[in-house]
Amino acid sequence: FLGTYRPTHICRGKDFDTKKPRIELLYGLSHLPKYDPAAKEGTIVPNGMGQVPKYGLAGINNFFNNYTWWMELYHGRLFVGTMDFLYVAGGILEEQGINLPEEIKNFAHQFSGADLYRFTSLDTPAIPVSISGVGNYTNYGVRTMVADDFLYIGTANAMNLMTDLTDDKPEGGWELLKLKIE
Numbered sequence: 001f002l003g004t005y006r007p008t009h010i011c012r013g014k015d016f017d018t019k020k021p022r023i024e025l026l027y028g029l030s031h032l033p034k035y036d037p038a039a040k041e042g043t044i045v046p047n048g049m050g051q052v053p054k055y056g057l058a059g060i061n062n063f064f065n066n067y068t069w070w071m072e073l074y075h076g077r078l079f080v081g082t083m084d085f086l087y088v089a090g091g092i093l094e095e096q097g098i099n100l101p102e103e104i105k106n107f108a109h110q111f112s113g114a115d116l117y118r119f120t121s122l123d124t125p126a127i128p129v130s131i132s133g134v135g136n137y138t139n140y141g142v143r144t145m146v147a148d149d150f151l152y153i154g155t156a157n158a159m160n161l162m163t164d165l166t167d168d169k170p171e172g173g174w175e176l177l178k179l180k181i182e
Contacts, residue, residue, distance in 0.1 A: 007059030025051040055125035072145035078119040081142020087112035113137035136170040153177040
């Protein structure tokens, strides 16, 4: 798993209309695993860009952000929505009979759910808007966004059976959110 899994990488580029477009690694890994089929073993090699990430680690510093699902401009800022599988991974562990200590579950719970980030300028790292599902930790993805005076977010959430309005858990199923972010 660790030899093949790669959290999302974020790059930016310019000069695409030239023979030498410039690509810069903002979030990623400077070294990655590579499998050698002849030797039947893996090794760690520099990434193909030969770059160290400018702002942080892959996953926008979150190992569980396995891909970027959507980016949208809103009020002159770039918003980035991810697919974060921490909540889903916890469920898989439980199904396999792996019981983590309550302290770990409680700590991880505050980071469960899709992440939404905002880049405010070309020279600063992304700022988290939400790292817990935009108000619902069962939202594992910021699936789509549309912007006008508001930022509309469609989430990914397959927890359709979470429908008990009397418990202390959020309800499952995708959501359409209308946000006003200053």
